[in-house]
Amino acid sequence: MDAQDVRNDLTHVLMSTEEVQATVRDLAAQIDRDYEGKDLLIVAVLKGAVMVVADLTRALHTHVEMDFMAVSSYGSGTKSSGVVRILKDLDADLTGRHVLIVEDIIDSGLTLSWLKANLETRGPASVEICTLLRKPDAMKVEIDVKYVGKDIPNEFVVGYGLDYAEKYRNLDFVGTLAPHVYS
């Protein structure tokens, strides 16, 4: 698929490459400030968070360890099923650790509220959340999110890790998917 084909699948660019990079750098600066001198374990949620976590961790000065968890609640559609499945669990023991969950997007909030509660049962010193994007109008549950890159409208978005039916993850910007692609 060439660049023009991708543009035909989008109604507009929501975050340009430059805006994505500046936002990630700003999140990293906040995290550096808050975790200075602490032992930080970054937990990235596969697959969507791969781009964010790769750029975010490289922008950090704080020493971190990284671990990965795969959960899925969307399958191949555009609506959360609300049922979260662990596809791959963490390798790390969370006892006494400062944990920061890194996500690409909080939409209904169902994935993160389930995941945060799950990690909190494992004896960590703290569990916080960092997300590049959040859809305040779509959230079905209250979650306390310490680091938010950008609040966005309630539209289905793709790119920079975010997929529709596994496509578009490798775009280096975020765009709004045109309804003709999924309806």
Ligand SMILES: O=P(O)(O)OC[C@H]1O[C@H](OP(=O)(O)OP(=O)(O)O)[C@H](O)[C@@H]1O
């Ligand atoms: O707030 P929510 O409504 O729960 O939605 C957010 C979650 O949905 C997406 O993951 P998905 O289940 O599509 O898996 P993926 O990361 O592999 O695409 C996204 O990466 C978040 O993890």
Ligand code: HPA
């Ligand atoms: O808007 C979205 N785009 C891609 N994946 C998602 N998972 C939750 N919301 C979204």
Ligand SMILES: [Mg+2]
């Ligand atoms: Mg997905």
